Amino acid sequence: DAKTTQPPSMDCAEGRAANLPCNHSTISGNEYVYWYRQIHSQGPQYIIHGLKNNETNEMASLIITEDRKSSTLILPHATLRDTAVYYCIVRVLNPNTGNQFYFGTGTSLTVIP
Amino acid sequence: DVKVTQSSRYLVKRTGEKVFLECVQDMDHENMFWYRQDPGLGLRLIYFSYDVKMKEKGDIPEGYSVSREKKERFSLILESASTNQTSMYLCASSYWASGGGEQFFGPGTRLTVL
Numbered sequence: 001d002a003k004t005t006q007p008p009s010m011d012c013a014e015g016r017a018a019n020l021p022c023n024h025s026t027i028s029g030n031e032y033v034y035w036y037r038q039i040h041s042q043g044p045q046y047i048i049h050g051l052k053n054n055e056t057n058e059m060a061s062l063i064i065t066e067d068r069k070s071s072t073l074i075l076p077h078a079t080l081r082d083t084a085v086y087y088c089i090v091r092v093l094n095p096n097t098g099n100q101f102y103f104g105t106g107t108s109l110t111v112i113p
Numbered sequence: 114d115v116k117v118t119q120s121s122r123y124l125v126k127r128t129g130e131k132v133f134l135e136c137v138q139d140m141d142h143e144n145m146f147w148y149r150q151d152p153g154l155g156l157r158l159i160y161f162s163y164d165v166k167m168k169e170k171g172d173i174p175e176g177y178s179v180s181r182e183k184k185e186r187f188s189l190i191l192e193s194a195s196t197n198q199t200s201m202y203l204c205a206s207s208y209w210a211s212g213g214g215e216q217f218f219g220p221g222t223r224l225t226v227l
Contacts, residue, residue, distance in 0.1 A: 034215075043117075043203055043218030044156070087155070100171075101216060103148070103156035 004088045009108040018075040022088030025069045032091040037084040117219035132191040136204030145187035150201040194226045
């Protein structure tokens with residue numbers, strides 16, 4: 001099963017773009033990359049997901065390399081409320097039982113005023 | 114909005130007690146999940162269920178059981194609580210979907226076993 005590797009912590013200045021990297025070198029062709037974040041004392045919150053192509057929504061952009069072995073989550077204009085732990089996850093589709101998500105330990109992002 | 118609720122935010126139990134953690138979702142999701150979260154270990158899957166009365170073991174099922182009698186409710190049971198089960202427990206639900214399947218999480222239950 002594919003797993004992910006993320007730096008344990010990062011800092012970003014308020015108003016600047018936050019670029020969070022993730023390695024998933026053993027990912028299979030049909031496995032999606034998901035990003036979640038967890039603000040202290042809350043449950044994880046979905047941000048974005050993708051398979052091959054780059055994706056963008058109102059929260060963030062997801063850039064996936066052509067070989068799909070790594071990806072980057074971009075928060076275009078980080079605010080203090082973006083301080084959280086960000087999880088890069090590979091979703092494995094079990095044809096019988098549905099999705100399984102493999103969470104790592106994530107990256108603790110601190111946005112600095 | 115999808116809502117996943119958990120019966121308690123904080124719970125304190127004694128070693129050997131039987132503990133029930135309840136999770137309810139209101140979006141008619143097929144899949145429901147129980148995770149535990151510990152510092153330095155991230156989220157680890159305990160059990161999940163893809164239909165009523167159906168269950169599958171996750172990565173760390175030992176010491177736990179689950180029950181899903183109704184689609185909206187998924188219970189995690191600690192038959193005989195131990196101190197190493199002190200943790201944050203998170204419930205999640207999702208549609209069964211080959212192309213998506215975003216998981217929605219509840220607020221978590223912080224369980225302390227004394």
